[in-house]
Amino acid sequence: MAQAVLGVALALALALSSPAAFADKNNPAWSELRPSQQRVLAPIRSEWDALDAHGKLKWVGIADRYPKMSPDAQARLQRQMKEWAALTPEQRRAARDKYREFEQLGPEEVRLKWDQYTQEQAAKEAAAKAIESEKAASAVESATTERGAEAPSQPQ
Amino acid sequence: MNEHQFAAKIGPVLDAGLRLEPAVLARLEAARGRALAAQCAGARAPATSVRDAASRRGTPVGAWAQVGLSIALLVLALGGVHFWQEARQAAAANARITEEIVEVDTRVLTGDLPIKAYLDEDFHEWLKQSSE
Numbered sequence: 001m002a003q004a005v006l007g008v009a010l011a012l013a014l015a016l017s018s019p020a021a022f023a024d025k026n027n028p029a030w031s032e033l034r035p036s037q038q039r040v041l042a043p044i045r046s047e048w049d050a051l052d053a054h055g056k057l058k059w060v061g062i063a064d065r066y067p068k069m070s071p072d073a074q075a076r077l078q079r080q081m082k083e084w085a086a087l088t089p090e091q092r093r094a095a096r097d098k099y100r101e102f103e104q105l106g107p108e109e110v111r112l113k114w115d116q117y118t119q120e121q122a123a124k125e126a127a128a129k130a131i132e133s134e135k136a137a138s139a140v141e142s143a144t145t146e147r148g149a150e151a152p153s154q155p156q
Numbered sequence: 157m158n159e160h161q162f163a164a165k166i167g168p169v170l171d172a173g174l175r176l177e178p179a180v181l182a183r184l185e186a187a188r189g190r191a192l193a194a195q196c197a198g199a200r201a202p203a204t205s206v207r208d209a210a211s212r213r214g215t216p217v218g219a220w221a222q223v224g225l226s227i228a229l230l231v232l233a234l235g236g237v238h239f240w241q242e243a244r245q246a247a248a249a250n251a252r253i254t255e256e257i258v259e260v261d262t263r264v265l266t267g268d269l270p271i272k273a274y275l276d277e278d279f280h281e282w283l284k285q286s287s288e
Binding site: 054057058061062065069073074076077080081083084087091092094095096098099100102105107110111113114116117 | 264267270
């Protein structure tokens, strides 16, 4: 009888303690990361404590893939990490959905379209600035002309 | 008296058989009949309680309590195992989802497109129009 009670108590203790163990393992503090993970995740060090458990696990997963990436990919990752971490969860979700959509269109084609789009936008902005500058210049010119015409009639 | 001498003495007595008087035989038979009737009546009577049934079969009430407690503990243990398995399955499902997200995030962050390309709705509209 005593053995049965002990067995059941042991089983319950195991059952109740396991999820708690998972939770600790899945929510690592910065100091609990390996040095190699800390090096990769250094750009988001200041945001780490504010991340939820899921966010931390995700970054740990990315850091673990880092050694297998090409140098270019590593550089792009390091460059974009902070910007990605600063997005809201909704923005990140929307970006992932859009990524999957772009995968269907063909990543290379989308990249070319992005280059074309940014060039068009830059040309439009330059044209708009040129028009504004032209307007400003003509306004100055007309003001000068008006002052020149009005000057003789002004009392001394 | 050794074993053989005792056997030689008791053998003839047993061979001769038990010769009892008819009155003694009648009393013995009546007593046997009463004992059998009492035994049959006890077996047929319904159990009115666990205590009654337990005592009738010679089982102490404490044994029933032990059986009940064992069943309760077994149910509790099965519940614990079920809870543990559920937690394990949920953790495995979360791990799968996290793995998928890590895969997509890694591709987004290491890809040629800047992050703003995924969030620029004007670009998405322009892309849709240019594809038509």
